[in-house]
Amino acid sequence: MANIKSAEKRAKQAVKRREHNVAARSRLRTSIKKVLAAITAGNKDDATAAFKAAQPVIDTMVTKGIIHSNKAARHKRELNARIKALAAAAE
Numbered sequence: 001m002a003n004i005k006s007a008e009k010r011a012k013q014a015v016k017r018r019e020h021n022v023a024a025r026s027r028l029r030t031s032i033k034k035v036l037a038a039i040t041a042g043n044k045d046d047a048t049a050a051f052k053a054a055q056p057v058i059d060t061m062v063t064k065g066i067i068h069s070n071k072a073a074r075h076k077r078e079l080n081a082r083i084k085a086l087a088a089a090a091e
Helices: 003-039 044-064 069-090
Strands: none
Touching: 003 044, 003 069, 044 069
16 A cells, blocks of 8 residues: 555545546447447448447547547447448348
8 A cells, every 4th residue: 555645645546547447448348339239230220320329439538548549440440331331231
């Protein structure tokens, strides 16, 4: 345990920040899973709606520093490509 008052405070802040980051990362993963679930179900409309809801969540995680911007771009690109492939398969 920390011996100095400022170190104790930093330890408390680190725990609090970690809890916040874990919750944010969980929100991100859940939104991505919702899109993937709609894609595997084969429902283009639900997948598109879930993707539109997931995009701001992904972008927010970049702004908050939870994930890197390249990771966000990769997620959005891959999800969009899978939705487009689903639409092409339906035609």
